[in-house]
Amino acid sequence: MSTTPTSQLxxxxxxxxxxxSRLRTFFLDWDLxxxxxxxxxxxxxxxxxxxxxxxxxxxxxILTAMYMFIGISWNIVAGFAGQLLIAQIIFVxxxxxxxxxxxxxxxxxxxxxxxxxxxxxxxxxxxVALITLRYGLKADYFALFTIALMVTMKTIFLKWDFVxxxxxxxxxxxxxxxxxxxxxxxxxxxxxxxxxxxxxVIIQYLIYRSKMGKYFMAIRxxxxxxxxxxxxxxxxxxxxxxxxxxxxxxxxGFYVMYVTFVEPPQVFDLGLNxxxxxxxxxxxxxxxxxxxxxxxxxxxxxxxxxxxxxxGGRSGTSLIVYGSFLILAIVFMPRGLAxxxxxxxxxxxxxxxxxxxxxx
Amino acid sequence: MDLQIxxxxxxxxxxxxxxxxxVAIGLTMIYGVMLILNFAHGEFLMLGxxxxxxxxxxxxxxxxxxxxxxxxxxxxLGALIQSALVQRVLDAHPLNQIILLLGVSTLIIGLAQFxxxxxxxxxxxxxxxxxxTFAGLRFSVPRMIAFFSAMVIAVALYLFLxxxxxxxxxxxxxxxxxxxxxxxxxxKFIYLLTFGIGAAxxxxxxxxxxxxxxxxxxVGQGFGVIAFVVVVLGTMGNFIGAFLGGLIIGVVEAFAGxxxxxxxxxxxxxxxxxxxxxxxxxxxxxxxxx
Numbered sequence: 058m059s060t061t062p063t064s065q066l067x068x069x070x071x072x073x074x075x076x077x078s079r080l081r082t083f084f085l086d087w088d089l090x091x092x093x094x095x096x097x098x099x100x101x102x103x104x105x106x107x108x109x110x111x112x113x114x115x116x117x118x119i120l121t122a123m124y125m126f127i128g129i130s131w132n133i134v135a136g137f138a139g140q141l142l143i144a145q146i147i148f149v150x151x152x153x154x155x156x157x158x159x160x161x162x163x164x165x166x167x168x169x170x171x172x173x174x175x176x177x178x179x180x181x182x183x184x185v186a187l188i189t190l191r192y193g194l195k196a197d198y199f200a201l202f203t204i205a206l207m208v209t210m211k212t213i214f215l216k217w218d219f220v221x222x223x224x225x226x227x228x229x230x231x232x233x234x235x236x237x238x239x240x241x242x243x244x245x246x247x248x249x250x251x252x253x254x255x256x257x258v259i260i261q262y263l264i265y266r267s268k269m270g271k272y273f274m275a276i277r278x279x280x281x282x283x284x285x286x287x288x289x290x291x292x293x294x295x296x297x298x299x300x301x302x303x304x305x306x307x308x309x310g311f312y313v314m315y316v317t318f319v320e321p322p323q324v325f326d327l328g329l330n331x332x333x334x335x336x337x338x339x340x341x342x343x344x345x346x347x348x349x350x351x352x353x354x355x356x357x358x359x360x361x362x363x364x365x366x367x368x369g370g371r372s373g374t375s376l377i378v379y380g381s382f383l384i385l386a387i388v389f390m391p392r393g394l395a396x397x398x399x400x401x402x403x404x405x406x407x408x409x410x411x412x413x414x415x416x417x
Numbered sequence: 418m419d420l421q422i423x424x425x426x427x428x429x430x431x432x433x434x435x436x437x438x439x440v441a442i443g444l445t446m447i448y449g450v451m452l453i454l455n456f457a458h459g460e461f462l463m464l465g466x467x468x469x470x471x472x473x474x475x476x477x478x479x480x481x482x483x484x485x486x487x488x489x490x491x492x493x494l495g496a497l498i499q500s501a502l503v504q505r506v507l508d509a510h511p512l513n514q515i516i517l518l519l520g521v522s523t524l525i526i527g528l529a530q531f532x533x534x535x536x537x538x539x540x541x542x543x544x545x546x547x548x549x550t551f552a553g554l555r556f557s558v559p560r561m562i563a564f565f566s567a568m569v570i571a572v573a574l575y576l577f578l579x580x581x582x583x584x585x586x587x588x589x590x591x592x593x594x595x596x597x598x599x600x601x602x603x604x605k606f607i608y609l610l611t612f613g614i615g616a617a618x619x620x621x622x623x624x625x626x627x628x629x630x631x632x633x634x635x636v637g638q639g640f641g642v643i644a645f646v647v648v649v650l651g652t653m654g655n656f657i658g659a660f661l662g663g664l665i666i667g668v669v670e671a672f673a674g675x676x677x678x679x680x681x682x683x684x685x686x687x688x689x690x691x692x693x694x695x696x697x698x699x700x701x702x703x704x705x706x707x
Contacts, residue, residue, distance in 0.1 A: 141512055143519075192695040196511055197454055197653075201645055202694050208642055209687040216681065327638070331523050339516055372535050373634070376527025383520025387513050388505055 085406055087399065088265065091346035094398075095258045098350055099125075103251055106244050115243035119315060121357045122250035127308035128337035128349035129257035134301030136344035137270060139277025140294060141200035144207040145334045148178040148302040150324035152309025154220050157319055160237070161229045167238035171310030178306020179299050186295040195280075204327075211325035225320025228313065238314050246315050253311060257304060258350065264300070265346055273297055277344070305334070331379050332360075339386045342393025351394040356382065421553050426671045432560040434667020435567035439622040440640055441647035441659040442571055443615035449591040449654030450611040453503060453514055457522035459641025461491050461616040464525070465623025466632040467533060473540045473627075480540060480627045481562060487624045488617040495616025496609045503612065504605065522641075529634035537631045545628050563625035570621060571660055574614070578656065587611055591654065619644075639683070646690040652700030662701070 083089055105118055131145045152174035159170035185206065188194075194202050215223045233241045240246060264270045272293045275283035284290045312333075313319050323329065341352025360378045367374045386393060440462055447455045465487045472483035498521060506514045547558035578584035590597045590607045598604050623637075630636075647666050651658025666686055673685030693700065 135512060139510070139512065141515065143515060188695065192698075194694060194698065198649070198694055198698050200454065200511075200515060201649065202691065204642065204645070205687050205690045205694070209684060209691070212681060212684050212687070327519065328523060328526075331519060335516060335519070343512070367531075371531060373527045373530025373532075376523050377531060378527075380520045380522070380524025380527055383516050384502065384524060387509075387517040387520065388502060391509070391513060 081409065085409070087402060088262070088346055090402065091395065092258065092262045095347050095350040096255065098354060099251055099254055099258065103248070106247065112243055115247060117358055117361050119243060119246045119250050121353050122247065122254045123308060123311060123315070124333055124337045124353040124357055125254040125350050126250065126257045126311075127305055127333050128341070128353055129254075129261050130301045130304030130308060131334045132338045132343060132345075132349050133261060133264060133273075133304070134297045136338055136348065137265065137277065138273035138294065138297035139344075140297060141196055142203055142298065142301065143200045144203040144327070144330060145301065145305055146324065146326065146330035147203070147207050147210055148182060148305035149309035149312060149334065150210070150214075150319075151178045151181050152306030153313035153319045153324055154214070154226070154309075155306070156310035157226050157228060157313045158220060160314075161226065166236055167310070167314050168236075171307055171314070174310030175303045175307035178309065179303035181306075182299045182302025183295065185302075186298040190291050190294065207325050207327075207330075211321045214321040214325065221320070223321070225318060225323070228317035230317070250311065250315075253307065254350070258346075260304070261349075262346060269293065269296065274344075328376060328379075331383065332356075332375070336379050336382050338393075340382055340390075340393055342395030345393065345395035345399075347395045347398070348393050351398075355394065422675075425554055426675050427668055428554060428556065430668030430671030431664055432557070432564045432667070433670065434664035435564035436622045436626055436663075437640075437643055437647050437667050438571060438660045438663025439567040439625070440619045440644045441651070441663045442574065442656060443617075443619040443622075444644045445648045445651065445654055445656060445659035446587075446611055447615040448648065449656075450587060451503070451507065451608055453507070454511075454518070454645075455612075455615070456515060456518040456641070457498070457525060458615075458619060458644055459637030459639070460522050460525040460529075461495065461619040461637070462623035462626075462640050463529065463632065463634060463637035464491055464494070465620030466627050466630070466636065467529070468620065469624040469627040470538055470540055470632060473542075480542065480624060481566065484566070484621050484624045487620045491620035492613040492617040496613035498616075499609050499612035500605075504608065507608075526634050526637075533634060535634055537633050539631045540627055542628050557629070559628040563628075566625055567622065570618060574618060575656060575660075583610070643686060646686050646693075649690065649698070650693050650700055652702040655700065655702045658700055658702040 083093075099122075102118060102122060106115070109115055109118065127149060130148070131142070134140050134142050134145070152171075155174040155177040156167060156170040159165040159173060160167055165173070185203070189199055189202060214220055220226060228239075230239060231237055233239045235245070238249070264273070272283065272288045275286070275288055276290055276293060276297075280290055309324075336356045337352035338349045339352065340355050341348030341350065360375055360382075363378050364374045367377075390397065392399070440458070443461070444455055444458050447453055447458075468487040468490055469480040469483040472478040472486055473480055478486075502517060502521065503514075506517050542559070544558050549556045549558060549561070576584075578588060586597070586602045586607055587610065589600065589602060590604055590611075594604055597607070622640075643666060647662040648659055650666065651660070651662030666689065669685055669689060670682045674682035677684070
């Protein structure tokens with residue numbers, strides 16, 4: 058997407074400029090700049106507890122970091138690989154249920170439970186990919202299939218007593234210990250969520266830069282052309298769905314440890330899907346590297362602000378906010394915040410390049 | 418299951434299926450003409466129900482007589498959504514189209530919850546429990562009226578598409594946008610008209626439901642999903658397919674409800690849906706279009 062030509066930098070430079078030029082090469086690489094921007098913003102979030110005392114605002118920050126991670130999971134499958142996996146929430150829900158059942162029923166520590174949650178979601182993702190590829194479901198039909206799956210799973214989970222049925226499942230709370238991932242203060246939750254977000258940002262970057270990432274994007278742009286050029290589209294579509302599902306499952310595992318409660322209508326829901334999966338990457342720029350982080354930073358805090366502003370949390374406000382976010386982003390900012398930044402960045406780097414040439 | 422219950426279940430299924438057919442016709446027209454999956458479709462049904470509710474409680478208008486009001490209002494809303502929003506993404510990536518309409522759906526539900534609250538509402542008319550018994554079978558009067566109204570509207574719409582010049586233009590656009598433009602058809606206007614009509618018939622479907630159906634702002638979501646089932650079953654974009662598909666899904670659900678209980682019957686539709694998607698995604702009517 059961002060092919061910023063670095064060749065314009067002449068190779069023969071005075072020694073004093075060498076360090077500067079390395080920095081310059083770094084900034085002239087838009088992908089690296091996005092990575093740096095994401096990590097810098099996460100670092101700023103990590104400093105937030107120094108200034109933020111109120112548990113309410115800490116809660117918003119924790120959810121922001123969590124939405125970044127879950128947003129990344131969807132950015133990989135929908136943004137990079139262009140798959141219409143609309144109901145990504147099924148993987149978040151699967152992860153949440155796995156983590157809470159492992160914790161409550163089997164006494165498995167959430168630190169491992171969350172990883173198994175990712176594994177379970179990945180298996181579900183593999184199943185989804187296998188079935189849809191086997192029967193050649195694409196585009197619109199694939200989108201509808203994922204929604205049908207969501208409705209089916211919701212009905213099954215409502216009837217499935219082992220996972221709490223219609224009543225849902227509350228986290229069995231013990232005394233706060235780190236082994237059980239239960240804390241009295243909010244800070245530890247923030248740092249876990251931020252750690253996940255950092256890992257997500259790095260994984261996303263590595264995928265984007267890898268051959269696999271290029272194949273994903275080739276499939277997104279034109280699947281049959283990619284296949285004609287020798288890309289194993291079945292394999293890479295499966296990989297995209299499985300990776301996205303695994304990350305979403307891990308995110309779901311953390312979600313339930315933080316929210317401490319899960320019930321079918323809450324998690325198998327397109328409204329929640331819009332809020333925690335889609336809104337972030339779309340506002341930030343779907344398919345871009347900085348998108349999920351930028352978008353989540355706007356998404357949750359702004360939504361809470363508007364919700365407080367509009368009649369103190371009257372029902373429906375958050376839906377109004379998220380619905381408007383999606384509409385405004387698609388109509389006015391289809392490349393998201395990252396797209397806006399990219400335009401600015403191109404202007405800036407053009408000047409930088411001109412400067413470096415003029416300085417010779 | 419004795420014969421009488423069997424027939425009774427079929428009748429109940431057909432009565433519900435009539436509404437499904439109407440809602441699905443709206444959805445399939447929009448898809449057939451614009452290739453847009455209207456994820457905000459169920460919300461037009463919900464709005465139709467609320468129009469009937471307020472016409473009844475504020476002006477004392479019988480819910481069935483509120484149908485033209487709802488049709489006009491929701492036609493205007495649909496046309497507005499089409500021209501202001503959907504028109505902009507017609508050539509965009511399908512993901513952007515779906516996200517936009519999910520946004521519209523979320524926004525409409527949110528506004529409904531904000532202004533109308535999430536509490537369940539219903540209206541009570543004198544004939545709401547009236548029943549006609551014929552040959553041992555029970556026909557609920559409001560549901561019968563709803564069914565026959567839906568059938569009349571569906572047939573009228575079909576004739577409109579087949580016989581009038583505008584109808585023919587709509588069908589032409591669904592076959593080829595470029596060729597229609599070359600033939601002098603105002604494609605933008607046809608899109609606006611189609612989206613408006615699609616939304617309006619769905620709203621009428623909602624109106625017809627009101628005398629015996631509780632309404633909440635999220636009531637449309639279930640119907641939206643069912644409409645997708647019906648549309649895929651009857652081949653996406655096929656008018657008659659959506660009509661028959663609606664009746665079929667209605668009957669399937671009625672039997673599933675009878676056998677498994679009401680809250681699990683959605684599973685039956687979903688299984689039909691998944692099987693159709695996997696085994697015959699082109700639907701019952703192959704590749705034919707309206």
